[in-house]
Amino acid sequence: MIRVVIAEDQKMLRGALTALLKFETDIEVLAEVSDGQKAWEVIQRKQPDVCILDIEMPIINGLELADKIKKDRILHHCKIIIVTTFARPGYLQKAMDLQVDGYLLKDEPIDYLIESIRKVMNGERVISIDLAASLFMKEENPLSEREIEVLRLTKDGLTTSEISNTLFLTKGTVRNYLSSAIQKLEAESRQQAVNTAVEKGWL
Template sequence: MIRVVIAEDQQMLRGALTSLLKLEDDIEVVADVSDGQAAWDAIQKYNPDVCLLDIEIPYITGLEIAKRLKSAGDKSKIIIVTTFARPGYLQKAIDAQVEGYLLKDEPIDYLIEAIRKVMNGEHVISSDLAATLFLKQNNPLTDRETEVLKLAKEGWTTRDIGKTLFLTNGTIRNYLSSAIQKLEVETRQQAIDKAREKGWI
């Protein structure tokens, strides 16, 4: 029996996935949860064979859970599901060594087969996602520019970011200005939106 934890914040989709997977004789859904913290707790409690994780669940993202599990040497197989065919996200998932990366609009039979395949040691990526690897753009932002944009994305002011990173307001503004130029946009918000769309923050 393949024991699965599902983490998906869209209740209708989570309910549908749970119901459909329960119909399979060789799959057992041991927990279905709506956020990353609940997913982490369920994984620690049930020690599942497969973790089916939405990439952008609240509190702890699916990718962050994947990184934690791999760092801890956990043997659970990880399948990331997403609505986003973004090269940056796919690259992050590959870097996190997940076993599967699927688009949510795949047929349920494809997902079920993916679960069985990763249990057999295979890797599964939606074909539409695999194509995005060839469109991958290198992230032009430095680590510090990325960090500053991430904090700005959370609604932090220049002053707040400066205090947190122990940098002057002028330095923070310089990082934001540099990021805006590199991303070829005109405002801080446009820089945040573009970096997020590319999967860089």
């Protein structure tokens, strides 16, 4: 029996996925949860064989959760399948760097997901065909770690002064990082830079 935990913040999709998987005689859904923190708690407690993780979950996103699982000395054996609505190369590259076992688009047929669960349990890696080409067109992230930090805080709604206090930088330094990020991303504003970085999966 393949023991599965599903972490997906969209209630309807999560419920439908759980219901469909329950028809499979070799798959048992141990739990279904709506955010990354709940997923982490239930994964630690139940130690599933396969974790199906949405990327854009509240509190802890799917990629952050995958990293935590991989680094845990007890849980690192769990197979990880990332599911996402977004064909963002940055997300895919992060997932590959984490050596996840599957990376699937949500519009794949349910049979494809079910077969993917079985394949990863047999040691195979599964990637949606529509995403495979992205691996050969890797776009390097031009942003420095500091620029990413500043853009991430901007995305969270912090002002220049608040970012300055949070990162213990002068306001001028924060503005310089923002200006540099805007230039690298060929954006016209900090918000547009944030949107571009999110779209490419760099935030």
